[in-house]
Amino acid sequence: MTTATTAEAELNVVLEYCNDVRMAPIPDAGSLPEGFAGTLGHFPVYFPEEVAHAAGLLPVAVLGGGNRLELKHADARMGSFVCSICRSTAELGLNGSLQGLSGFITHPICDAAKHLAGIWARNFPEQLSQILYLPQNVNTPGAVRYIAAEFQRLRSELEKKSGRSVDDESLRRSIGIYNDNRRLLREIYALRRDEPWKLSCTESYLLTRARSRMPAEEHNGLLKRALDAARQRNLPAQDKPRVVFVGGFCEQPPIEMLEAIDSNCYVVDDDLLIGLRWLTQDVPEAGDPIWALAESFVERSAASPVQHDERKTKEGYLMEMIRSSKADAAILTAAKFCEPGLDEQIAWAKHLDNTDIQYLVLEFEEKMTSFEQMAMQLETFAESLLFAVAA
Amino acid sequence: MRIETVDAIPPAAAPFDARVEGQRLMRDWYTALEQAPARGQHVANVFVMGNAVEILRTFDFQLVFPEINSLQTGVRKASEEYIRLSEDYGMSPDVCSYVKADVGLILKENEHPAGRIPKADIAIASNMCSTFIKWAEIWERLLKTPTFVLDLPGQRAGNWKVRPGDAQHAADARWVEAQFRDLIEKCETITGKRFDMDRLAEVEDRVNKMVFHWNNVMALNRVCPAPFNAMLDGLTYIGIMNVYRGAQEGVDFMRNIEAELRAKVARGEGRVPEERYRLLFSGTPCYVSMRRLVELFETWGGVFAYSDYLTFAAGGMDAGELVYDTSRPLESLAEITALAAQRGLSNQFFAHERLAQQIRDYDVDGIVFHGIKSCRFVSSGMADTRDYLNKRLKMPSLYIESDLIDPRYWSDAQIKNRVDAFFETLHQSGGAPRANKSVSSESGRAA
Ligand code: SF4
Ligand code: SF4
Numbered sequence A: 001m002t003t004a005t006t007a008e009a010e011l012n013v014v015l016e017y018c019n020d021v022r023m024a025p026i027p028d029a030g031s032l033p034e035g036f037a038g039t040l041g042h043f044p045v046y047f048p049e050e051v052a053h054a055a056g057l058l059p060v061a062v063l064g065g066g067n068r069l070e071l072k073h074a075d076a077r078m079g080s081f082v083c084s085i086c087r088s089t090a091e092l093g094l095n096g097s098l099q100g101l102s103g104f105i106t107h108p109i110c111d112a113a114k115h116l117a118g119i120w121a122r123n124f125p126e127q128l129s130q131i132l133y134l135p136q137n138v139n140t141p142g143a144v145r146y147i148a149a150e151f152q153r154l155r156s157e158l159e160k161k162s163g164r165s166v167d168d169e170s171l172r173r174s175i176g177i178y179n180d181n182r183r184l185l186r187e188i189y190a191l192r193r194d195e196p197w198k199l200s201c202t203e204s205y206l207l208t209r210a211r212s213r214m215p216a217e218e219h220n221g222l223l224k225r226a227l228d229a230a231r232q233r234n235l236p237a238q239d240k241p242r243v244v245f246v247g248g249f250c251e252q253p254p255i256e257m258l259e260a261i262d263s264n265c266y267v268v269d270d271d272l273l274i275g276l277r278w279l280t281q282d283v284p285e286a287g288d289p290i291w292a293l294a295e296s297f298v299e300r301s302a303a304s305p306v307q308h309d310e311r312k313t314k315e316g317y318l319m320e321m322i323r324s325s326k327a328d329a330a331i332l333t334a335a336k337f338c339e340p341g342l343d344e345q346i347a348w349a350k351h352l353d354n355t356d357i358q359y360l361v362l363e364f365e366e367k368m369t370s371f372e373q374m375a376m377q378l379e380t381f382a383e384s385l386l387f388a389v390a391a
Numbered sequence B: 001m002r003i004e005t006v007d008a009i010p011p012a013a014a015p016f017d018a019r020v021e022g023q024r025l026m027r028d029w030y031t032a033l034e035q036a037p038a039r040g041q042h043v044a045n046v047f048v049m050g051n052a053v054e055i056l057r058t059f060d061f062q063l064v065f066p067e068i069n070s071l072q073t074g075v076r077k078a079s080e081e082y083i084r085l086s087e088d089y090g091m092s093p094d095v096c097s098y099v100k101a102d103v104g105l106i107l108k109e110n111e112h113p114a115g116r117i118p119k120a121d122i123a124i125a126s127n128m129c130s131t132f133i134k135w136a137e138i139w140e141r142l143l144k145t146p147t148f149v150l151d152l153p154g155q156r157a158g159n160w161k162v163r164p165g166d167a168q169h170a171a172d173a174r175w176v177e178a179q180f181r182d183l184i185e186k187c188e189t190i191t192g193k194r195f196d197m198d199r200l201a202e203v204e205d206r207v208n209k210m211v212f213h214w215n216n217v218m219a220l221n222r223v224c225p226a227p228f229n230a231m232l233d234g235l236t237y238i239g240i241m242n243v244y245r246g247a248q249e250g251v252d253f254m255r256n257i258e259a260e261l262r263a264k265v266a267r268g269e270g271r272v273p274e275e276r277y278r279l280l281f282s283g284t285p286c287y288v289s290m291r292r293l294v295e296l297f298e299t300w301g302g303v304f305a306y307s308d309y310l311t312f313a314a315g316g317m318d319a320g321e322l323v324y325d326t327s328r329p330l331e332s333l334a335e336i337t338a339l340a341a342q343r344g345l346s347n348q349f350f351a352h353e354r355l356a357q358q359i360r361d362y363d364v365d366g367i368v369f370h371g372i373k374s375c376r377f378v379s380s381g382m383a384d385t386r387d388y389l390n391k392r393l394k395m396p397s398l399y400i401e402s403d404l405i406d407p408r409y410w411s412d413a414q415i416k417n418r419v420d421a422f423f424e425t426l427h428q429s430g431g432a433p434r435a436n437k438s439v440s441s442e443s444g445r446a447a
Helices: A003-023 A049-054 A084-094 A111-123 A143-162 A168-194 A201-213 A216-232 A255-264 A289-299 A314-324 A339-353 A372-390 B018-039 B053-058 B066-075 B079-089 B097-107 B130-143 B167-191 B197-220 B233-243 B248-267 B290-298 B329-362 B382-393 B412-428
Strands: A038-042 A057-061 A103-106 A128-131 A242-246 A266-270 A329-335 A358-364 B043-045 B062-064 B122-126 B147-150 B277-283 B302-307 B366-372 B397-402
Touching: A003 A201, A003 A216, A038 A049, A038 A143, A049 A057, A049 A143, A049 A168, A049 A289, A057 A143, A057 A201, A084 A111, A103 A111, A103 A143, A111 A128, A111 B130, A111 B329, A111 B382, A128 A143, A143 A289, A143 B167, A168 A201, A168 A216, A168 A266, A168 A289, A201 A216, A201 A255, A242 A314, A255 A266, A255 A372, A266 A314, A314 A339, A329 A339, A329 A372, A339 A358, A339 B130, A358 A372, B018 B043, B018 B062, B018 B233, B018 B248, B053 B062, B053 B167, B053 B197, B066 B079, B066 B097, B066 B233, B079 B097, B097 B130, B122 B130, B122 B167, B130 B147, B147 B167, B167 B329, B197 B233, B197 B248, B197 B329, B233 B248, B277 B329, B277 B382, B290 B302, B290 B412, B302 B329, B329 B382, B366 B382, B366 B412, B382 B397, B397 B412
Parallel strands: A038 A057, A038 A103, A103 A128, A242 A266, A242 A329, A329 A358, B043 B062, B043 B122, B122 B147, B277 B302, B277 B366, B366 B397
Antiparallel strands: none
């Protein structure tokens, strides 16, 4: 077998494993990885996983129910006008799928997400359920201090929950593991930017998402294997337009949708699972680790429609994504009923109208099962882009 | 302590009609808005939850309440035109209709049915409703309005106890104070004026007085029969509570209402001639059809004794102990703002706790939940809250759905049917006529 064939096989093994992980239930008490005493669920977008990791609680990103979950309870508890990820998360709670969690943390990203904490308080009082009030003002001096106090509170709550104390040294160790993870994820995205034929958007998504169910150290091993294999892949570059994908910051687009995009375009940057990649550089491993995490949230972080930061306008970061990834066009998506996403989608579209960058607007829902129409739209879009480039 | 800061209630010189006086004050406010540019007055956009009004008043900003502008398009039966304009522009049907009416207003170059709305020099958006932030970002984009996001640490969990002065409250207040100091610097730059701490204390003193009367007004409705309808008369009160907070007119208005209602209580007069059912309204109003909705209930002798809307949409100021210490104006402002954010605003996400308390306080026979698809702040957890209260407190409830200001969502026959069915069930399950039931008022009284 050639190196390329071996690489292909190796990548397949890793990706299949990642896909199994995506479909798997959260680990229960009997199947917890070594060193962990429980699981801590966290809702998008960003959560400082290092704190839970150091406390011996496996951080589990709760990313909704996908398109195979039947809603039996949630429809009666959350209105039909609420986005799918919130409703399916409520369903997973109410149908018992998340009962093994030691806690569930949500964030003030939008009002629907904040209401999940109320649903948890009413229905699962035994779990540690909280809103982590990450600030929507990161520009006033004092923001870091406030965040550090919140992280400190989180640290002691998690200590109580897991019965394990989190000293600075163990927190620094977790930060180091996550720094490796951040570096590897940056390499994945760099590979997609530089040689997009070597790793598709769907593949990169599956690889990233695997962290939602496993310790970061194990995830690091997987990412290394995948990167090595992908780099050795021998796939020809195809004639596809280079696009960036935005709108996947919270609710997860179905895999089939990403595959349809991959069939027609090279996605050279995206905001999928942006919360798992929120910190864009290494978190300092010296000094006070809580402060380092808080400061990184303010100074070394990505952007999304649900985080206000006067240094990063939404149009600004989209244009920066397009520029730095040398994209030809953008796919502007929003999850159905996602108010922040829908507000941003129109703002992005209006902004791009004033540039020569083409875009395609798509609305999705995690529970979508039919993709033919979307595939046709994508095909037409890609053709028009190629035609425009060639002309 | 509270009583010491409050003027005695003088006997009303002339009969006071809250509705007429409220309308006059609203008209005056819109006139002041129109005149602000000619007067060279600076203008600030603020929301009703978490807004730093006290600081802005200290700098003499003319205040624009975009939510009130939007609801007024509904009251004046003009909202559909504004909403449609924004949808034609591209706004999704699924987003907050207040936002859409406001985008319509921008597209109509600020021509509002009540007058021309001036362009703001600054917008304050808190995180209490996340839509505020997205809304302010629209102004940033379309009007280049500088935005200050006031981040208020909210209620973190169920059963969250925040007590003035405890470590958590102190940390939260410190963060709020840091933001106020930042905001003050920005206001100084915009207005060219130095911040005046004594003026802040004066404004706060007026807020204290207004809130004192406001709390008494709320408490008077614990009496049976309830002297006012929380979702009709209460909406007038709340408008003034917001627009004139920190102004002398606001203190006078609220004091007069209290006097008028006390007199009514003394005469044994209720809002409805024969009060049969005391109800709690949870959610936001439907401004296009509010009179009609209230009528549907009042014909059955049902009165809205309270509404959680009167808590969160009035800045959370009836949530208890919210009195500014005017000897330390800025610190106290931060402390009270942090407290109100948790006890009166963001506790919306744990609505069952607040409603359970209000059910007791107002001794109600049932809850009416009004779901608004486009307002996820009130509606996303409503069905679950209802389920919880039904199971835990055996509280009869009705769920109806329409919109704040979008008339396309009002279905008269359907809502009437549901209301009638609700009362019939209440009646059959032994909901006895209430006329002779006595509920004591726990309101304080100015000495
Ligand atoms: S998808 Fe949008 S509306 Fe839903 S929880 Fe996420 S940010 Fe909120
Ligand atoms: S979502 Fe609701 S609370 Fe928020 S601005 Fe709109 S109407 Fe007001």
